[in-house]
Amino acid sequence: MWEKDIDINEVREIRSRTLVYFGVGAINKISDICKDLKAKGITKLVVVTGHGAYKKTGAWDHVTKAFAENGITYVHYDKVTPNPNTHHVNEAAKMAADFGAQAMLAIGGGSAIDAGKSVAILMKNPGHTAEELYEFKFTPTEAAPIIAINLTHGTGSEANRFAVVSIEEKNFKPAIAYDCIYPLYSIDDPALMTGLAENQTRYVSIDAVNHVVEASTTKVTSPYAIDLAVAVVKLVNEYLPVALKDPTNLEARYFLAYAALIAGISFDNGMLHYTHALEHPLSGVNPHLTHGLGLAMLLPAVIKNIYPAKPATLADVLAPIVPGLTGCACEAEKAAQGVEKWLFSVGSTHKLEDEGFKSSDVDKLVDLAFNTPSLGGLLGIAPTEATKEAVRTIYTESLKPYNK
Structure with a gap:
């Protein structure tokens, strides 16, 4: 009808650009993803997560093992909360810049992935802030490569070009949509969601x-x-x-x-x-x-x-x-x-x-x-x-x- x-x-326009590894056991594909990153010369990552789900689900054990096997080093920002704000993004972006991170890996639900996407934009647009990004004071065309390990069945952020981050001081919760923030790879493993x-x-x-x-x-x-x-x-x-x-x-x-x-x-x-x-x-x-x-x-x-x-x-x-x-x-x-x-x-x-x-x-x-x-x-x-x-x-x- x-x-x-x-x-x-x-x-x-019909869009679908991310390679999503989907199914029980998909977390094991993080090893292949890390091999591909290494082949591309990417060996330094910033990891963006919330406080605990990345560990409680068991995802972290797989990720750190794959990092070690492929010579990947990382810094870890673990302060993202539900309804992430621009301060989270700015702090993680600074951490990534100080470390010289070449790509961003987010582990979590939509909050971690959206914050991570925003960090990836700032990694390629130094000198700008998350507030400028979410008040549309510049238009990004580039972002660092994005990998997402999704831990909830809700947002779909692991496979699209959207991100949402709040500017708490103004009670603003804007959304952005840019082609440069489609994840390169994503993992949807239902076994990580049972908790x-x-x-x-x-x-x-x-x-x-x-x-x-x-x-x-x-x-x-x-x-x-x-x-x-x-x-x-x-x-x-x-x-x-x-x-x-x-x-x-x-x-x-x-x-x-x-x-x-x-x-x-x-x-x-x-x-x-x-x-x-x-x-x-x-x-x-x-x-x-x-x-x-x-x-x-x-x-x-x-x-x-x-x-x-x-x-x-x-x-x-x-x-x-x-x-x-x-x-x-x-x-x-x-x-x-x-x-x-x-x-x-x-x-x-x-x-x-x-x-x-x-x-x-x-x-x-x-x-x-x-x-x-x-x-x-x-x-x-x-x-x-x-x-x-x-x-x-x-x-x-x-x-x-x-x-x-």
Whole structure:
């Protein structure tokens, strides 16, 4: 049905440039990656991680062994937090420059990978800062080679050209997208993901669903982005409950990781709009807010807004989680309430009020959505006109649940 929403005369870009080693045991490919780096004359790396997952998952043992076998030396920046900020990037970039690092290896979820991508840009653009990068004061065309070992099934950053880093002093959480930050190599090993906590499992997978709901409905989407979206929602609906019940189930982790990977490729082609543009102010104001939870709280109201503009596409994409949609624009309320019911069924029951946001905060959030660098570009490709009133309505309707 979604084919009805495609203008066949619009020329779109189809992107997928990273070599991803995917599957149980893929971490062993780090040895081949290090051999290739050495053959290219790259023997000094900066490693960017969070505080502990790189070790707890077992990834670090494989990495350090491969480094030793191939004569690779490194410096290690391990201070990245969820919702990384420009200070992390600047500190890691200085460490890389002082060491003379030639490439960047990130180990972690989207936060570590996005911070690492930003470090890789600064490595090739000395004299610039992360603040300048994320306020678009220069346009990079080069970055140091990027290798990503992904430890979550959510962002898709291991296979696309996007990165997000906050400028905390301004409550800004901008996104960048440059061809130079496609990773050279990435590893997606589901066996490294079995230790994800229940909430991490829940919210990274909800992140993937949001990626494709948005990517399939922008003004610049493509059949490729939509086709991937249909697959992603089906897979998350089927395997997220399994992983929540049995975190060690490798089949569930495999297909959730695959869903997240192709979701990342989907929005690399279709881009994003309301949900991410409106979530970034939430976690810009509250850096401790889990990104996927922020998205979950906004998604039903976004569905209500956009469904009349893309009913055929959304009926197909949402079919596994909201059965019975026919593609009529009149179904916006049903679709929004159905998505909220599904979110609640997988344990995502919080709304904005539960996370401390009040109706008095809405005007500030609206201003940030329109004033944060890069977010205007996302709002500009939303399928409906992204007026301040429309954005205010989405925030307001996200304060409390639709389903009482």
